[in-house]
Amino acid sequence: xxxxxxxxxxxxxxxxxxxxxxxxxxxxxxxxxxxxxxxxxxxxxxxxxxxxxxxxxxxxxxxxxxxxxxxxxxxxxxxxxxxxxxxxxxxxxxxxxxxxxxxxxxxxxxxx
Amino acid sequence: xxxxxxxxxxxxxxxxxxxxxxxxxxxxxxxxxxxxxxxxxxxxxxxxxxxxxxxxxxxxxxxxxxxxxxxxxxxxxxxxxxxxxxxxxxxxxxxxxxxxxxxxxxxxxxxxx
Numbered sequence: 742x743x744x745x746x747x748x749x750x751x752x753x754x755x756x757x758x759x760x761x762x763x764x765x766x767x768x769x770x771x772x773x774x775x776x777x778x779x780x781x782x783x784x785x786x787x788x789x790x791x792x793x794x795x796x797x798x799x800x801x802x803x804x805x806x807x808x809x810x811x812x813x814x815x816x817x818x819x820x821x822x823x824x825x826x827x828x829x830x831x832x833x834x835x836x837x838x839x840x841x842x843x844x845x846x847x848x849x850x851x852x853x
Numbered sequence: 854x855x856x857x858x859x860x861x862x863x864x865x866x867x868x869x870x871x872x873x874x875x876x877x878x879x880x881x882x883x884x885x886x887x888x889x890x891x892x893x894x895x896x897x898x899x900x901x902x903x904x905x906x907x908x909x910x911x912x913x914x915x916x917x918x919x920x921x922x923x924x925x926x927x928x929x930x931x932x933x934x935x936x937x938x939x940x941x942x943x944x945x946x947x948x949x950x951x952x953x954x955x956x957x958x959x960x961x962x963x964x965x966x
Binding site: 743745747750773775777782783784785786787790830834836839840841842843844845846 | 857884886888893894895896897898901911912943945947949950953954955956957958959960
């Protein structure tokens with residue numbers, strides 16, 4: 742049983758467009774929600790993270806929106822660039838244990 | 854500034870063979886983890902360690918063993934490899950509460966034939 746469900750599986754966006762990836766979770770004990778970016782042949786790298794006491798966090802072109810009541814969170818990539826083409830993973834954890842449960846990943850392709 | 858180093862990067866095993874994957878980190882992180890990555894499944898936690906000499910099971914521990922004899926090293930062993938263990942294996946480390954984010958290695962691609 743997957744703890745974190747991620748959609749879509751793949752996404753094609755034109756350069757300059759907005760990429761949106763969604764995740765949902767069930768365990769209300771989760772209190773840390775990071776997003777990871779992975780390029781082919783590399784390990785995932787932390788992109789941005791949020792805690793449930795805020796509804797939105799923005800870092801540059803990347804924004805996490807968090808809806809605690811719906812148990813959903815999403816990643817928005819504004820002004821998407823070809824260099825953003827990668828696989829994105831959402832994750833959730835209970836900080837005291839710091840074990841991450843990952844979504845299944847979204848392969849983003851930004852077309853020039 | 855190596856971060857997390859995994860060896861080997863690639864390996865082909867025959868069914869029933871054994872092997873050990875090595876993970877080394879130079880960031881003095883307390884926590885270390887082994888994940889496997891399979892298409893459409895994301896990353897699934899195999900085993901983890903919250904400090905030298907400690908290990909614990911994750912989501913998919915069967916067929917694997919681990920050891921953390923030194924703080925900087927975390928070993929993942931396959932006692933009798935099976936084709937179902939064909940995967941990309943990632944090691945990660947973290948240092949809560951200063952930093953909850955994971956630093957990942959570059960992965961080991963293992964094929965069991």
